[in-house]
Amino acid sequence: MAKITVPGQNTFEVNEGTKLVLALEDNGIDILHRCGGKAKCTTCRVEVIEGEFGELTDIEKTAFSAKGIEGQYRLSCQVFVRSDATIKPMMTVNESGLDAGPRPSED
Numbered sequence: 001m002a003k004i005t006v007p008g009q010n011t012f013e014v015n016e017g018t019k020l021v022l023a024l025e026d027n028g029i030d031i032l033h034r035c036g037g038k039a040k041c042t043t044c045r046v047e048v049i050e051g052e053f054g055e056l057t058d059i060e061k062t063a064f065s066a067k068g069i070e071g072q073y074r075l076s077c078q079v080f081v082r083s084d085a086t087i088k089p090m091m092t093v094n095e096s097g098l099d100a101g102p103r104p105s106e107d
């Protein structure tokens with residue numbers, strides 16, 4: 001199990017290999033995933049404060065460069081929990097007033 005911390009919201013444990021966006025949502029963290037995990041919307045992006053999710057994938061590079069996003073961000077619909085991490089969702093239902101979006105697939 002890995003411990004995921006979202007400062008000011010919650011800390012919880014999930015199995016390694018869980019898609020990050022689902023780990024967050026299923027543990028009560030408010031996060032958008034407007035395109036349903038297709039790496040198109042970037043609304044599921046999180047800031048990685050601590051922890052490791054591997055190299056930025058090509059699909060994330062493409063999505064971030066299309067939107068002009070730079071920094072310590074990952075698309076939570078494209079990465080899987082590997083070990084303990086502290087992360088911050090950048091876009092939430094609460095702040096945006098938008099519907100979260102379709103549930104991304106597990107794989």
Ligand code: FES
Nearest residue numbers: 037039042044077
């Ligand atoms: S980029 Fe749209 S849900 Fe991840």
